[in-house]
Amino acid sequence: MKKIFFIITITLFSVNNFFAQTKKETSTSSATENVFAKSYNNVNDFEKILNPDQTNSLNKTLNAFEKKTLYKILIITVSSIKPYNDIYEYTQNLDKYLDSNLRLRPTIIIVLSKQLRQIQIVGEESIRYKFSDNEAKEIVSGFAVPEFKKGDYYKGLEVTVAEIIKKLE
Template sequence: MKKIFFIILIILFSPSIVLSQAKKEKNVTANSNDFFSKSYDYVNDFEKIMNADQITTLSNTLKAFEKKHLYKITVVTTASIAPYNAFPDYALELDKYLAADPKLDPTILIVVSKQLRQIQVQSIDLIRYKLSDSDTQSIITTYAVPEFKKGDYSKGLELAVEQIMNKLKTY
């Protein structure tokens, strides 16, 4: 009788032990997107390096370009890339995060950090025949960086975006 009672107890409590799980704490890791902003527009100046008029002008330019040519260009400024260690990793994960939402999915994502002195351009593979990596690098070094060195991030972004749009209009 004791054996049967013991076996019944083991059977009753075994599933609850096997099926119960400890509650895990939610950590922000390099693979987690919890730290990205929930809303994005054409120009997202999280680092506050442009004034309201500059943001509006660039946003209107990008919006009009998307309506006419169907290429969405998104600009993001950020002072920090934590928890990432490398700027390209941050930009790639941000691009993946934005691509998950069809309303936000950019054709080209430009990520800039004045504080970290970094710029990264992410683009979809389908436009590589119009805008190669070397084209992008040339545009950034020729148009954006000289203005960034003068402290005029808005003008640098405006010139770089204008050149990227010109490349995308061709063909």
């Protein structure tokens, strides 16, 4: 009798393990989505390095350019890129997030981090013939970085946008 009771008890506990609910692990993509904002304008100063007038001025320039050419340029300032290791990886994942979750298809994304002292410009494939990665690097080193070194982040972004607009027109 004790053997039968023991076998029934073991069977009940082992069946519970087969049919028990387990917590699903969240995928890395949903975990990293929490890093990004739920909406984006043309200028997104999350690091608060621009004043409202500067933000409005850049927004007006980018909106006018978008209406004229249908090319959407986004500027995003961030103080941290965690959980990502580098700004390029952050920008690539941001682009995927904007496309899949917000249905936003920017032509060019400019990500700047004053705190990390990094900038990344990423363009979509359809404009590579007008604006290559090498041209982006030249604009950053020739126009943006000298202004950033002076501490004028607005001027650096303004001349960067002006040079990108020249290339795309």
